[in-house]
Amino acid sequence: MRTDPLAFLNAELTSLKEQGLYRKLRILEGEPAAHAVFDHKSVVNLSSNNYLGLATHPRLKQAALDAVAKYGVGSGAVRTISGTMEMHMELERRLAAFKHVESVVVFQSGFAANAGTVSAVLTKDDVVVSDELNHASIIDGCRLSRAAIKVFPHKDIDAARKILNDLPASQRKILITDGVFSMEGDLGPLPDLCTIAEEYGAIMMVDDAHASGVFGKNGSGTVDHFKCHGRVDIQVGTLSKAVGVLGGYVAGTGALIDFLYHRARPFLFSTSHPPAVTAACIAALDVLESEPQWMEQLWDNTRFFKAGLESLGFNTGVSESPITPVIVGQAATAAKMSDALFAQGVFAQSIGFPTVARDKARLRTIVAATHTKQDLQYALDMFARVGRELGVIS
Ligand SMILES: *Cc1c(COP(=O)(O)O)cnc(C)c1O
Numbered sequence: 411m412r413t414d415p416l417a418f419l420n421a422e423l424t425s426l427k428e429q430g431l432y433r434k435l436r437i438l439e440g441e442p443a444a445h446a447v448f449d450h451k452s453v454v455n456l457s458s459n460n461y462l463g464l465a466t467h468p469r470l471k472q473a474a475l476d477a478v479a480k481y482g483v484g485s486g487a488v489r490t491i492s493g494t495m496e497m498h499m500e501l502e503r504r505l506a507a508f509k510h511v512e513s514v515v516v517f518q519s520g521f522a523a524n525a526g527t528v529s530a531v532l533t534k535d536d537v538v539v540s541d542e543l544n545h546a547s548i549i550d551g552c553r554l555s556r557a558a559i560k561v562f563p564h565k566d567i568d569a570a571r572k573i574l575n576d577l578p579a580s581q582r583k584i585l586i587t588d589g590v591f592s593m594e595g596d597l598g599p600l601p602d603l604c605t606i607a608e609e610y611g612a613i614m615m616v617d618d619a620h621a622s623g624v625f626g627k628n629g630s631g632t633v634d635h636f637k638c639h640g641r642v643d644i645q646v647g648t649l650s651k652a653v654g655v656l657g658g659y660v661a662g663t664g665a666l667i668d669f670l671y672h673r674a675r676p677f678l679f680s681t682s683h684p685p686a687v688t689a690a691c692i693a694a695l696d697v698l699e700s701e702p703q704w705m706e707q708l709w710d711n712t713r714f715f716k717a718g719l720e721s722l723g724f725n726t727g728v729s730e731s732p733i734t735p736v737i738v739g740q741a742a743t744a745a746k747m748s749d750a751l752f753a754q755g756v757f758a759q760s761i762g763f764p765t766v767a768r769d770k771a772r773l774r775t776i777v778a779a780t781h782t783k784q785d786l787q788y789a790l791d792m793f794a795r796v797g798r799e800l801g802v803i804s
Contacts (some may be wrong), residue, residue, distance in 0.1 A: 430742030431762045436752075441466045444780040446757075453757040454785045456775040461624055461732055462697075462704040463780035464654025469697055470690040477689035485682045490671070493682040501688050504695050505659055508630055509647070510639055513667035515674070516659045516691075518683065520619045520648030521547040522676035523658030527644060528586075529554035530673040531613070531666075537583045539573050541565065541598065543591050545617055557584075564591075567602045574610035584613040584644075589632035590620035593766050593774065595729030597625075600632055604641040615644035623652025624732060628698045629705055653698075655690045657683060707779035708732055711786060715777045718790040723803040727772075735761075735772040736793070738802050744771035747800050754792040 426432040439447040442465050446455045464470055477497070487493035498516065505514040517523035528551025532538065536557040540548065543564050552559045562569040570585065577583055585607045587598035600616060607614040618631040626634030629652060633642050644666065649657035660670060670677060683691075697704070712732040719726050725737045738744050741762030748760035751773070758773040766772060777786065797803040 429762075430740070430745045433745070433760070436757070436759075444778045444782075445785055448752075448757055451752070451755065453752065453755050454781070454789045455757050456777065456789060457757050457759040458778065459620070459651035459776060460654055461652035461708055461776065461778055462629075462654065463778055464623075464652065464694050464697060464704070467654065467694075467697060470654060470693045473689040473693035474686035477685035481685035483686065484684050487682070488678060488680060489682045490678050495682075495685065495688070497685060497688045497692065498682060501692050501695075502659075504692060505647075506661065508628070508695055508698075509645060509661040510630075510634075511645070511661040512664040514659050514661045515667045515670045515677065516649070516657055516683070516688075517674070517676050518657060518680055520617075520646065520650055520658030521550075522680065523646050523648075523660050524548050524617055525551040525554060526674040526676040527646065527660050527670060528552055528584075528615075529675065530670055531555075531644070532557040532582075532584065535582070537577055537581055539570055539583060539585045539612065541570075541587050541591075543594065544586055544588055545592060545619065548586055548588075548617055564594075565596070565599050567599060567606065570603065571606045571609075574606055574612060577610070579611070582613075583610070584615055586615045586617070588620070589616045589618035590625065590731045590733065592620050592733065593735060593761060593772070594727055595620075595731040595733030595735060596727075597621075597632060597635075597730050600636045600638050600642070604638050608641070613644065614642045615646070616642050617646045619646070619648040619651060619658075620731065620733060622647040622649070623694075623698060624705070624708065628702065649691050649694070653691060653694045655694060656687050657691060704779040708777070711777040711779065711781050711783075714783065715775070715781075715786050715790070718786070719775075719793065722790065722794050722797065724793070724797060732777050734775045734777075736775060736797075736802075737770055737772045739769055739771060741768075741771040743800065743802070744773055747796055747802060748773055750796040750799065751792055754796065756789045756792045758789075758793075 436448045485493040502514045524547035532555035534556035538552045560573045621632045623629035645661040744760035762771040
């Protein structure tokens with residue numbers, strides 16, 4: 411018999427299990443709602459990026475159904491061949507108006523938007539100056555570009571400035587931050603980063619995946635939140651989180667977008683969104699613009715849940731957003747706590763290395779606009795019980 415050339419993977423998997431880093435996928439049955447059924451168990455869902463509940467909003471569902479009836483289920487090609495439909499252009503125009511920029515290009519995902527843009531804009535002769543906690547898709551884009559990557563400690567403006575200052579003035583460079591950091595829930599220091607980018611002639615880029623639909627007017631992002639209009643050259647957003655559907659986009663000048671139409675590899679080499687996705691995204695923009703109550707409820711729930719966790723004595727880090735980590739230290743403890751909470755009807759996924767540092771394992775909680783106060787109070791009661799049982803709080 412042939413020996414399995416992939417046998418070494420079993421040793422890797424065993425090692426993950428020994429470190430408490432092996433996670434089984436939880437299976438969702440039914441809608442991705444704030445109170446949902448996973449693995450046959452009804453739970454308060456604190457692990458979804460569906461911040462505003464738009465993934466199940468009737469207007470989005472109807473738009474998707476209508477688009478399927480009218481246009482079918484697939485686009486048939488990449489955007490640059492025959493896969494650009496009028497609705498793809500409409501979504502890009504709508505997003506450009508929403509973001510107050512000249513132009514927008516939509517990608518299949520936020521991941522593709524980041525990786526495709528960074529790798530298209532940069533070459534091996536360029537330098538990326540990047541916050542240590544920036545998203546993996548930015549890092550992959552940097553790697554694909556073969557540009558040199560210089561990492562500064564999380565939110566450390568002085569360190570970022572020093573890196574920029576040490577580079578030759580003629581060096582092409584890009585300064586990149588997340589708008590909201592996905593594991594900490596804190597905000598990138600956008601105004602200060604814009605200032606040093608301007609000082610040193612760097613391209614300024616922000617990845618607003620967790621800010622889209624959450625920060626700024628109608629959820630238009632951190633550039634609006636911090637009043638940095640005109641100071642950020644490349645804004646990336648996602649349509650997969652608060653917007654409730656799937657996709658990513660890049661907002662910027664007409665020239666940037668035209669260039670990406672010609673050079674961004676996911677745009678050139680991967681099929682465009684099906685009509686249902688695009689139509690639902692357009693409907694989501696309608697909802698963001700006409701139903702402000704979802705953002706208001708999101709922030710009301712966020713304040714309630716954060717205050718509850720903090721008063722119980724959990725270490726919730728430095729979050730400023732609806733993402734609130736409960737930092738417990740060891741991955742095994744985080745996994746145990748997550749499992750115990752799940753057994754009590756609360757789903758808060760544990761996150762360990764390499765997504766966060768080895769000694770910073772955590773449960774990551776995200777509230778949604780659609781949680782009831784009873785849902786959140788129940789979750790807090792269970793956090794209190796399980797946290798005490800495991801000695802995470804006293
Ligand atoms: C989720 C996320 C992405 C990827 O977005 P998708 O649309 O899910 O591919 C990119 N950047 C950050 C910071 C994210 O949190």
